[in-house]
Amino acid sequence: MDKKRLEQLLEEIQSGKTSVEEGVRALEDLPYKELGYATIDNHRELRNGYPEVIYCQGKTPEQVQGIVKYMMSQGNNILATRAGKEMYRKVREVCNHAHYNELGRTITIINHEPETTESYIAIVAAGTSDLPVVEEAYETALILGNQVEKITDVGVAGLHRLMSKMDRIRGAKVVVVIAGMEGALASVIGGMVDKPVIAVPTSVGYGANFGGLAALLAMLNSCASGVSVVNIDNGFGAAYNASIINKL
Structure with missing residues (x-):
């Protein structure tokens, strides 16, 4: 029972539309x-x-x-x-x-439309292979009542792609950065924005990526300030935290 339903039930009891016994049940x-x-x-x-x-x-x-x-x-x-x-x-x-x-x-x-924020969360992904985690983060942020901008395939192998999207990234209240391989994208963006960055390492990569462990350790050791890190492939956790920040 959510807060609105609880308030409605109390009003029904006070007005006599619902008996105390029905309310207790x-x-x-x-x-x-x-x-x-x-x-x-x-x-x-x-x-x-x-x-x-x-x-x-x-x-x-x-x-x-x-x-x-x-x-x-x-x-x-x-x-x-x-x-x-x-x-x-x-x-x-x-x-x-x-x-x-x-x-x-x-x-x-969706049983009732959530109140949507005016500010937005930017979800930035290094490569197309990271899209499953992107989509988990995207759906989470939407249902929690956030505007979202998705910016994909802007990894460090071609920084010119990232630079062309920096205005959209800087306009966000919080940035979720999703990357596999060596996970360098979080550090790059962390050094270029004045907003919190939530980094998500993914299990995308060859053998020495160790199923995302290499990206996780790289993000944890980032020299860029303002970068925090969630678990491997945890798009949900990143978007949940981003939503809390976006609604502060």
């Missing part, structure tokens, strides 16, 4: 709901400003469907990450307006 699932295979945090939005997000990896399609079905009853916007096609098909059985981003492996369900 509606509040029985606070602060969480046990589904047997999952415990859904109903107070997440009240505490943190955003409802709980479904991490689908390791769950069955039926479990994802059950979680979505319950969350739909609470009226929240819903984001599911690392979701496969079969999970999406099961979710569509209970919500025909669910949207699937196949590249980003996200399912989004």
Whole structure:
């Protein structure tokens, strides 16, 4: 139950439209709901400003469907990450307006339009191979109520491409930089903007990239000030943090 629904319920009880007994039954699932295979945090939005997000990896399609079905009853916007096609098909059985981003492996369900910021988040990616992480970050930032600018394929192998996009990047309130290989793009941008930079190392690269570890260590050791780093391929985590900054 989100904050708006809770306020509405209290008004209904005060006006007599809803009895106290009915109100108590509606509040029985606070602060969480046990589904047997999952415990859904109903107070997440009240505490943190955003409802709980479904991490689908390791769950069955039926479990994802059950979680979505319950969350739909609470009226929240819903984001599911690392979701496969079969999970999406099961979710569509209970919500025909669910949207699937196949590249980003996200399912989004908009039950009410979020209030959108005037400022925007820039999501900047080194190469086309980084686009799955870009799309996860993009869908996350959108559903959390942010304007977003995507700037892709501007890696350090051709800095002239990046320089032509610097006005758009500098105009953002916060910049998410996504890069694999040696992960140098975060340091380059960090030295050229006066905004927070959230770096996302990706698992893109040849053997010595070690599945993103080389990019992660390079970003952690960046000599550019203002660069913070999230985990490998964690587009969701970067966009979530960027959203908090963008709404300050």
